[in-house]
């Protein structure tokens with residue numbers, strides 16, 4: 001709860017600085033519009049923004065879920081069968097050594113302008129983040145603990161289930177948390193590069209049409225949604241990893 | 245896995261087992277485990293380290309053998325081999341209940357308590373205690389019922405639903421011991437179970453362990469740094485040499501059981517201690533000097 005208080009305080013200070021900057025430097029609205037008029041824009045265009053948000057959340061959520069599950073399964077398979085790690089891991093690292101956005105044109109060609117191309121990019125971005133954390137967590141399990149279970153006659157699957165997964169949970173959830181924000185960013189950027197709908201599309205179009213109030217309104221809606229999603233993951237983290 | 249009918253009866257009903265009344269019982273029967281010429285060489289990045297060399301050791305059914313030796317002489321390595329976690333170099337032999345076993349074949353046949361308690365922080369005390377039973381495929385409910393009756397005896401009554409971080413060091417150690425006991429095997433390997441405890445708790449735990457051992461009748465191989473502990477607990481004390489660890493001497497301890505804590509001040513005890521100390525100090529000195537050369 002204290003964290004929510006600090007967050008509110010932070011937002012309040014930024015708001016004050018914002019308004020002060022407009023007053024002191026006499027900034028015109030297209031550089032920095034007053035907060036009240038952004039609030040007005042959010043209010044008047046609320047249904048439009050929410051449609052955009054829904055499209056963006058669908059892309060981000062679907063890509064996030066698929067990417068996260070795939071990443072955890074992949075990391076698990078690598079721990080169980082080290083050969084998979086040796087073969088597949090370099091490929092994954094190579095793909096991700098280029099910013100995901102660089103694949104946007106290819107994705108658009110392969111999967112079209114609809115949600116599929118955006119989802120593919122989010123899967124790649126979110127999946128990689130979760131994968132790196134999950135693999136690190138699953139592998140950095142205390143060897144003595146593994147040996148203890150082996151001495152009881154446990155095989156690799158049982159050890160993964162009883163020891164590695166729970167021990168890796170904090171790392172996995174850290175990955176899941178970071179991936180939430182990344183998913184939103186990639187979804188929005190992908191929409192800006194080519195989409196029929198979504199907050200990214202709104203940001204792109206309103207810039208083209210010099211509608212800065214709509215632009216700011218879309219940005220604020222996007223960041224609020226990201227923060228809420230992140231907050232939910234923080235709560236889940238505390239529930240799931242109670243022993244830390 | 246094919247234990248005789250007699251073994252099953254013993255392990256299924258630990259509570260009905262009679263107290264081991266002393267050496268007459270302990271020395272009966274052929275050894276439960278017999279090590280012959282065990283050697284282990286570690287090869288880490290080209291540098292060969294001989295941890296143990298030509299170790300011969302036998303433990304009789306129901307016997308409590310304590311193992312002392314300077315730090316780094318290969319005691320834990322020996323345990324890792326006996327429990328099946330490490331392969332010994334070729335040439336050595338292990339006979340478990342008369343059958344030759346090697347390497348992985350030993351996994352799951354002895355009940356092993358490592359140097360650290362290794363309790364899983366996300367499991368409640370009772371669920372930590374039953375972990376071996378779960379590995380064996382027992383349902384958790386049944387396993388818990390089986391464990392429940394032991395909490396009183398292990399001085400943990402009322403702490404079943406606590407988490408490990410809520411326990412003191414001595415209690416954590418008892419949970420780890422209970423986990424080891426619940427994995428009902430005829431041979432238990434305990435690697436310095438009381439090493440991290442303060443002197444007072446330690447003495448309490450030693451007395452308590454003897455009581456439990458006499459009721460449950462398992463063979464125990466017990467590592468310690470503490471000579472008093474080795475003599476007080478053991479039917480036999482085995483001293484290892486500095487690395488490469490070999491068996492330096494093996495001495496029967498014929499102090500009567502049940503042993504009272506005051507036995508440690510008797511002349512008999514002190515005479516044994518003087519003997520053993522001489523051997524141990526010689527080896528500790530060697531191990532100390534060789535560290536000096538390297539450093």
Ligand SMILES: Nc1ncnc2c1ncn2[C@@H]1O[C@H](COP(=O)(O)OP(=O)(O)OP(=O)(O)O)[C@@H](O)[C@H]1O
Nearest residue numbers: 286287288293295314315316317318319320321322
């Ligand atoms: N996995 C390993 N790889 C390389 N060397 C090892 C390995 N495990 C143990 N050793 C070496 O083998 C020797 C014996 O180690 P071990 O842990 O068995 O000693 P110990 O007698 O149990 O010591 P302590 O009393 O301090 O617990 C040490 O010199 C150690 O460095």
Ligand SMILES: [Mg+2]
Nearest residue numbers: 319320321359
């Ligand atoms: Mg050791």
